[in-house]
Amino acid sequence: MTRDFLHSAIACFLILPYPAVAQGGEDQHDSAEREIRTATILLQQGDYGEAKAHQQGSLKLEERKRGPDVWVFRWWDTDANGKRVYRKQQVGDLSEYPHETAAKAAIDTLRLTINH
Secondary structure, eight states: OOOHHHHHHHHHHHOOOOOOOOOTSSSSHHHHHHHHHHHHEEEEEEHOOOOOOOOOOOOOOEEOOOOOOOOEEEEEEEEETEEEEHHHEEEETTTTTHHHHHHHHHHHHHHHTTTT
């Protein structure tokens, strides 16, 4: 929701006539009033309902000159200066995780830390 939308919703609520009691027994006015109170709190907090984008990262199998190939988890991060940095972390080698599904299961906890 945007700030303008919430302001419009509050303004419309203030000029609407008092509605009748709904068939379910709940007063429609009380329900609308509760929604407006919630919207007002969100406006005061500066939270307009924009969802934060979560990233999944990527899992790649990288070849090595010596030894087995390794699974590498890669993701974007923001450093202390606000610059975007491409990070990577070795998950394990091919003998430890012979299939991609096993390697993906191993990175589930890492995925939680990148979306902190």
